[in-house]
Amino acid sequence: MITFPNAKINLGLNVVEKRPDGYHNLETIFYPIRLQDALEVNRLEDSDLPYKFHTTGTLIEGAPEDNLVIKAYNLLKTENYELLPVDIHLFKHIPTGAGLGGGSSDAAFMIKLLNEKFKLGLSEEKMEAYAARLGADCAFFIKDKPVFATGIGNVFEPIELSLKGYYLVLVKPNISVATRDAYESVKPQHPEVSLKEIAKQPVETWKDCMKNDFEYSVFQKYPEIAAIKDKLYDLGAVYASMSGSGSAVYGLFKEAVENVDEKFGECFCRQRELE
Template sequence: MPTETAYAKLNLALHVRARRADGYHDLESLFAFCTDGDSLSAEPRDDGELTLTIEGDFADDLDPGDDNLVLRAARALQAASGTMLGADLVLDKSLPIASGIGGGSADAAATLRLLVRLWGLRPMDIDFPRVAASLGADVPACLGSQTMFGTGIGERLEPVDLDLAGMPVLLVNPLVPCPTGPVFRGWDGIDRGSLDPQEWRRGRNDLAAPAIALVPEIDEVLAVLKAQLPSLARMSGSGATCFALFGSEAERDAAADRIEADHPDWWTLATSLR
C-alpha cells in the first residue's frame, strides 16, 4: 500500500505584522519541517469514491467526516485533475491536533502528494499552489515540506538555504488544545518588526503571549525546555507545541528522557529537521 509522511511543521520564527480586513493576518515566518509526522496510506478505487479511516494515538480526537482536511484535499485534487478514480485512505494520526505543528495542513499536503502517485497524475497539469492554498494558509508550505520563508498569510513562499537538515530537535506538547483562531484574536496588534530569515534565531513568535494567556501550561513547557540548555527553545505556530534545538542527538535524547520522566502526561517527539 503506497504511503506518504505528513511531516510535522515548525515555525522557527513567526512575526505577526498586521491584522487584515478579511480576518487573516499579514505575517512573516520561517517554516521548517521534521523528519517525522503522521502517516498516510491509500488503496485506489475505480468508482470515484473516497473513504477515510483514522488510526493511531490521536485518532479519537479527529473526525473522519467529510470536513476532514484529508478528504477535502482528495476532493480538491479530483476536481483539479478531472480524474474519475477514488481511494480508500488510512491516516495514522501520531501528532496531537490543534498543536501548532501543521497537523491538518500537513495531512492535506501529504494527501495531494500521495494521490498524485496513486492515481498516476501528471503534476504539470495541476495548479498545485492554487489547490493547496484553497485548503488552508499552511498547506502550500507543507506541500513541499522544505525550509521556506513565508509572507502574506504564509502562502507566499521563498526557499531559504540555511543548512538545517539533520539538526536534532525535541518537540513537547502539554496535551492541551490551543485553537488557532482565539490565539490570533488575542494578538495585541503591535507590529514588532520584520523577520530576516537569515537571522531567524534573533526572531520571535508573536503568538506566544496570547497562546500562553489561553494555555498557561505552554509557559511551563518553555521553561522546562530552556532548562535543558538547548541552542534555542520557542513555541511553534499558534501553540501549544514547543520545540528545542540541540547540538547533538545525545543531548536531545537526554533532554527527552528527563522530560518524559518528570512529565509523563506530556507528549514528546525526538526527531530532526529535514
Template structure:
C-alpha cells in the same frame, strides 16, 4: 523510503511535521486574513497516510475519525475531492491516516496530511498537475498546506503562501506536547496579541535576532500547561512555541544533546526528539515510485 503497495492494495506515504522557527504578524489584509512572517522547518518525523485506489470514483476515509472530525470535513477527504474536481479524474481512493502528530500542537499535522494526499494521489491517479497547481489547491484547504506540497523548508510571508526555500543548519529538536488546544480564531481575538510587528528580512532571522512567536505570550498567559512546559524546558535551553498551537521545542546542534535533554525532563511530559530537514521525506518517497 520506498513506497510499494501491499497485498491489500495500500501504499503508505510520509506526512512530515513542521516547526515555525519564529512567527510574527505584520498586519491584516482587507479580507481579514492576517499577514505574517515565519520560517517553516520540516521534520523527519510525522504521520503516515495510506492510500488504496478505487475504480468506482468513490472517496472514503478508512478507520476512525481523528479528533472527532466528520468524514466530509476531514482535510484528507477534502483534499482528494478537490484534486478530483480540478483534474476531472474519474478514479477514487480509500484514505487511512496513521496519526503521530498531536492535534492542535502547531506541528502542522492536518495540513501535512492533506498535502500528502494531494501529492501522492496526483502521482497515483496520473492527473499530471504541477507543483504550482497542487499548491493552489492546497491553499484552498489551509494556509500551511502549500509548504508541505512544495516539500522544502522555507521563509514564508503573506498569509503563509509566499514561500522562499531556505537551507538551514543541521539541527535536532526536543519537542513537547502540553496537551491543550486553543482555537486559532480565539487567539487572533486576544488583546494581548501583537499584530503590527515591523517586517524583518531573512538575514535578521539568520543572525538570531528574530526568534520569537507572536502567540507565545498569549498562550503562556492563558494556558497553565504551556507555561509549565516553558518552565520545565528553561533549564535545558531556549524554549519556543510552534505555530499557533501549544507545541513547544528546544533546538540542539546534535542528536546526542537533544536526547540528553529529553532524559532530563519530567516523565509526565509527552516529549520526543526529531531532526530538521530541508527536503520533505514525501518528495523522497515520491521519487522511489518511478511514476513521476
C-alpha cells in the same frame, strides 16, 4: 501506495498587520521536521462509493468529509481529474491542535499521492495552487523545504537554512489552543528586523531576537505551556519557542537529552536529530 506526511515547526512568528478582510498578515519561517503520519491509498474494487476512509492512531474528531484528506480528494475530483474509487487509511501520529501543520500536511501529501497513483501529470506549481485552496500553509508541504512565509502564511520565499546536527525536543501538553484565542492579545506591528535576517545569525543568538508573537497571549492563558519552554531552556536548549499558535513547544539542543520522555510527565514528547 503509501506516503508519510510530516510536520513543521515555526521559527519565529511576527503578526505584522490586520487586513481589511479580518485576517492578519504575518511573517514566519516554516521548517519541516520528520514527525510523521502515514497515509495509504489503494484502489477500491467493486464499489459504488468514491472512497472509504479509515483512521487509526490519535483520535480525529469531526465527520470524514471535513477531514482535509477527503477535501483534497474531492477537490481534484471536482476539477474533473479521473480518480477511481479509493480506500484511504490515515494513521494519525502528529498531534492535532499543536501548531505543527499535521492536517495541512496530510492534505498536501494526499494531492501528491493521487497525482502519482493516477498519473495526473500535475506540476509542483499546480499542486501548490490546489493545496492553497485547502488552507494557508497547505502548499508549503508540496515542496516541503524551509521557506520564509508572509501574507496569511501562504506566500513563500525559499531560504537557505539548515539545522542539521541539532537535536529537536518537541513537547505537546494535553491542551489545544484555538488560533482565534491566540490572536486575542496580539498587537500587530512591523518588526524592526525581519525573521529572514535573524535566521542568518547563529542559532545561539536567536533566543534574544527571534520571537513568536502568540506566546504572550497563550502563555497568559496557559502558564503550563510557558513552563514547558522554561524547562527546555533549563535542560540546555540553545533556542526554544512555541510553534505557530501552539500548543506544542520545541527546543533546539546541541546534544541529545537523556531520558527526555521522563522529564515532561504525561505530555507528548519526541526527540529527533534534525536533517
